[in-house]
Amino acid sequence: MQNSYAIxxxxxxxxxxxxxxxxxxxxxxxxxxxxxSFCVAAGELFGLLGPNGAGKTTTVKMLTTLLIPTQxxxxxxxxxxxxxxKEVQKRIGFIxxxxxxxxxxLSGIDNLRYFASLYHVDPDVAKQRIPYLLDLVxxxxxxxxxxxxxxxxxxxxLHVARTLLHDPEVLxxxxxxxxxDPVGAREFRQVIRNLQxxxxxxxxxxxxxxxxxxxxxxxxxxNHGRIVALxxxxxxxxxxxxxxxxxxxxxxxxxxxIDKVKALPFVDAVHVENRDQKQALMIxxxxxxxxxxxVMATLNGLRVGRVIVREPTLEDAYxxxxxxxx
Amino acid sequence: MTTLxxxxxxxxxxxxxxxxxxxxxxxxxRQMVMDGFIIFTVLVQPLLIALLGLxxxxxxxxxxxxxxxxxxxxxxxxxxxxxxxxxxINVERWSGTLETLVGVPTPLTLIVLGKxxxxxxxxxxxxxxxxxxxxxxxxxQIQFSQPLLFAVSILFTIIAFVSxxxxxxxIFVMNPGVQAWQNAMEFPVYILCGFxxxxxxxxxxxxxxxxxxxPYWAARALHGTSSANAPLExxxxxxxxxxxxxxxxxxxxxxxxxxxxxxVRTDATLDVT
Numbered sequence: 001m002q003n004s005y006a007i008x009x010x011x012x013x014x015x016x017x018x019x020x021x022x023x024x025x026x027x028x029x030x031x032x033x034x035x036x037s038f039c040v041a042a043g044e045l046f047g048l049l050g051p052n053g054a055g056k057t058t059t060v061k062m063l064t065t066l067l068i069p070t071q072x073x074x075x076x077x078x079x080x081x082x083x084x085x086k087e088v089q090k091r092i093g094f095i096x097x098x099x100x101x102x103x104x105x106l107s108g109i110d111n112l113r114y115f116a117s118l119y120h121v122d123p124d125v126a127k128q129r130i131p132y133l134l135d136l137v138x139x140x141x142x143x144x145x146x147x148x149x150x151x152x153x154x155x156x157x158l159h160v161a162r163t164l165l166h167d168p169e170v171l172x173x174x175x176x177x178x179x180x181d182p183v184g185a186r187e188f189r190q191v192i193r194n195l196q197x198x199x200x201x202x203x204x205x206x207x208x209x210x211x212x213x214x215x216x217x218x219x220x221x222x223n224h225g226r227i228v229a230l231x232x233x234x235x236x237x238x239x240x241x242x243x244x245x246x247x248x249x250x251x252x253x254x255x256x257x258i259d260k261v262k263a264l265p266f267v268d269a270v271h272v273e274n275r276d277q278k279q280a281l282m283i284x285x286x287x288x289x290x291x292x293x294x295v296m297a298t299l300n301g302l303r304v305g306r307v308i309v310r311e312p313t314l315e316d317a318y319x320x321x322x323x324x325x326x
Numbered sequence: 327m328t329t330l331x332x333x334x335x336x337x338x339x340x341x342x343x344x345x346x347x348x349x350x351x352x353x354x355x356r357q358m359v360m361d362g363f364i365i366f367t368v369l370v371q372p373l374l375i376a377l378l379g380l381x382x383x384x385x386x387x388x389x390x391x392x393x394x395x396x397x398x399x400x401x402x403x404x405x406x407x408x409x410x411x412x413x414x415i416n417v418e419r420w421s422g423t424l425e426t427l428v429g430v431p432t433p434l435t436l437i438v439l440g441k442x443x444x445x446x447x448x449x450x451x452x453x454x455x456x457x458x459x460x461x462x463x464x465x466x467q468i469q470f471s472q473p474l475l476f477a478v479s480i481l482f483t484i485i486a487f488v489s490x491x492x493x494x495x496x497i498f499v500m501n502p503g504v505q506a507w508q509n510a511m512e513f514p515v516y517i518l519c520g521f522x523x524x525x526x527x528x529x530x531x532x533x534x535x536x537x538x539x540x541p542y543w544a545a546r547a548l549h550g551t552s553s554a555n556a557p558l559e560x561x562x563x564x565x566x567x568x569x570x571x572x573x574x575x576x577x578x579x580x581x582x583x584x585x586x587x588x589x590v591r592t593d594a595t596l597d598v599t
Contacts, residue, residue, distance in 0.1 A: 016594055066428060066591060068592050094429060115426075117346050118350075123345065
C-alpha cells in the first residue's frame, strides 16, 4: 500500500460477542466484518454501499477509532487506528446518522464551542469559524436556540458543522441523509459536494443508490462483511450491462410467487420494493422484453399495473452484487 | 533551543488542557441548571438536612450551628460526587454523546475532570445555601474559627473528592452490578465520616473504617477549622491524608480509564443502541 492513500484498510475483521441465556449463559459470536480491504486516495469521495447488517457502520467505527478490530489493520493519514488513535482523531471528523451525539439542552453555538475546545481549536479561531460553519450548513440565525428545538435535519446539519470545526483532512459520513426529508437530503448532498471541492477525503456510507451515483468517485459494495465489488459507478453499472430490467407494478404478490419468478431459468435476480399498497418487482433478465410473457404467466391471477422494460441502473448492479438482499 | 521549544509546546498544551477543563465545566453547569434531579441532589436535599439539623440542634449554640452548616454542605458534596460524578461517563453513554467524546483528541479523563469540577462548584452552593439559611432565616451569629485554614481545607476536599469521583466513574461503566450499590453508599458515608455528628458517637470498632474513607478526613478538616478550632497539627494530618488519598486515586483512575477505554472499544459498549 502506498502512502498517498488517506485511508488504508487491510483485511479488517470484527467479531461481536454477546451473552445469551439466563441460567445457562453462553457466549454467542457474530461476525460483523469478515474480511474487508480497500484504499481511499487523498481528496477522493469513496462510497461504501451495502444492505443492513452488511458491516458498513462497523467498518466506519473501526476506522474512526471507536471499535478495536478483532483482526487486520487500518491506517488513516498514515496512522494506525489502534496504536495511533489520538493522531488519527486529530485528523478526522465523523458523523453517524441520527439525532444523538449532541447536547440537547445547550444551544447550537454552545455545542460548537464545546467541541471546538475538545478538538483543541484556538478560541479566537473558533470564534470566527463557528458563524462561518453555521452559515455553511444553513443554520444561520438559529445558533442561539437550544438543540432540543431543532428538527432532525437541523441536528444533522449541526453535526456537519461540529465535524468541520477542526478542519479535518478526512471525513467519515455514516448514512448522513437517513431520515431527512427530500429537500433536506438534497441540501445535505450539496454540502458534501462543497466539502469535496475543498479536497477533503470523504468516506460515505449510504443506502441510497442515486446518492452514491451522484456523489462518489468510487464505490465499494459490502455484503456479509466482505467487499463484493469495488469500482467507479460507471464500471459497476457495466456489471449488469448484459441485462435488462423488467419493472412490474403488482398488488399483493405472495412470497411464494416471488420465489417462482426467481426460479425462472432466464431470471438473474429479483428485487421487490413496496410502494404504498403496490409492490414493484424489479426482474433482471438477459432476455429483456422477450421474457415479459413468461413472467406475466407466473404472476397469473394477480392484479398487475404498469409494466416497463428499462436499462439497468446502479441500483440494479447493487441488487445483483448483493444477491437481491437489498 | 530545543528545550525552549519543548517548554513552549508543553505550556501551550497545558493552557489548552485547562481551557478544555473549564469549557467542560461551564457547559456542564449550563446543563445542570436545567436538570431537576441535580438541583434536588445538590440544593434541596442538603437544604432539608440543614433545616432539620438547625431545628434539632438550634439551642446548642453557634458552634453546633456551624457544624450543621458544614455537615449539610458535605452531604451535598458527597451525593453529588456519588451520583453525578460516578455516573458522568454512563450519562454520556445513555445520551449518545460518549462516542463523540471518545473520538476527540482530548483525553476522556480531562473531560470527566471538567465535569466533576462543575459538580463540585454546584455542590459548594449547597454549603452557601445552608449558611445563608442559618444566618438569614434563623438569625444565628456564626463565624468560622479559622477561616484561612478552612478555605485551604475546602481546596484539599475538592481535590480529594474529584479524585475519588474519577475512580468511581470507570468502575461504574465496567461493572454495572456495582452501580446498583450507589444508593446504599450514600447514607453510611454521612454517618461513618462524621458529616452531621462526631464519629465518637459510633461504636469504636467502626473507627478504622472511617479512617479509610477520604470524606472522613475532609469532614474532620472542615469541622476542625470552622467550628472546633482544632490544632494545626491535626489539620495538617487531615490535609496530608487527603493528598495521599488523592494521589492514590489519581494513579488508580488513570489505570482504570485506560482499561475502560480498551474494554468499551472491544466490547462495543460505547453506545447503548
